[in-house]
Amino acid sequence: MRRLMFLLALAALSLGGASAASATMCNIDFNATLSVTAYDFGIILPTHSVIVDIYNGTPPSSTTPGDDVFSGFSVTHPTPSTTYMHWTSPATPIVNGSSIHVGWTTDKNECPPCVTGFFTDSNGNKIPGTDVNLVAINHNGNIPNNCTVPITITNIRGACLPRPLPLAALNRYNQELAAQLQFLSPGGTLSPGESLTLPVPSPPPGTTAAADACGAYVYNYDIPGQPSARISPWVQLP
Numbered sequence: 001m002r003r004l005m006f007l008l009a010l011a012a013l014s015l016g017g018a019s020a021a022s023a024t025m026c027n028i029d030f031n032a033t034l035s036v037t038a039y040d041f042g043i044i045l046p047t048h049s050v051i052v053d054i055y056n057g058t059p060p061s062s063t064t065p066g067d068d069v070f071s072g073f074s075v076t077h078p079t080p081s082t083t084y085m086h087w088t089s090p091a092t093p094i095v096n097g098s099s100i101h102v103g104w105t106t107d108k109n110e111c112p113p114c115v116t117g118f119f120t121d122s123n124g125n126k127i128p129g130t131d132v133n134l135v136a137i138n139h140n141g142n143i144p145n146n147c148t149v150p151i152t153i154t155n156i157r158g159a160c161l162p163r164p165l166p167l168a169a170l171n172r173y174n175q176e177l178a179a180q181l182q183f184l185s186p187g188g189t190l191s192p193g194e195s196l197t198l199p200v201p202s203p204p205p206g207t208t209a210a211a212d213a214c215g216a217y218v219y220n221y222d223i224p225g226q227p228s229a230r231i232s233p234w235v236q237l238p
Helices: 175-180
Strands: 025-032 040-045 051-055 070-076 083-090 099-106 115-120 132-134 142-144 151-161 182-190 195-197 216-226 229-237
Touching: 025 115, 040 099, 051 083, 083 099, 132 216, 132 229, 151 175, 182 195, 182 216
Parallel strands: none
Antiparallel strands: 025 099, 025 229, 040 083, 040 115, 051 099, 070 083, 115 132, 142 195, 151 182, 151 216, 216 229
16 A cells, blocks of 8 residues: 655754653544433553643633533553543533543653544443544654554644643644644545654744754644544644
8 A cells, every 4th residue: 555655754853951841742622423422531542651641621711612621530551551541520421513622641752653532421431333543643753553444634734833832732722823833734544554744844934943943843633534523633742
């Protein structure tokens, strides 16, 4: 199968004097497309990770509709090589059209190349048939599909930021961040084992070298076409 590839690779990042708190952050918007009512949401990471930060959603405000914010969270390790994150107690039950937003940072300083999410019932059990699969950009500038199913990625955008943002700022309601996103690629459908390599977001006007100007890179893209949710990951690389 043809390998989807753009020839411009993301340069290796060297932050020099950047804050030690800087880390890879994974934040994801989900718009539920469900035929059943769900109550919670779970994500399986294919690594044994320590969760060092989480985000449960953006509360509604006078200017934004916000998300169905979760008030509970737990983390377990079902096997020695996996991590299960379970967001619980949303403001209202999750139905078709509900918007949820979850985020996390781990001690691995990465967003795994294949993450499986699913909706859970009122007893915290997985609802069969509600799997969602997503992939993330890595530090080499690639989006690899390590999942067992094809993944479609569209509307890939990125920003070169002077300094990292906190986890809670990586969401669709951050208008300042949205204004800095540059279109990078229309994307494509990745079969298992294929990958997409992205160009580097340009540094702000007045600077010449991305290594000097960029304290962090943020990428946002859409993953459509899955039965249970429309997905929009936000990944920040230090």
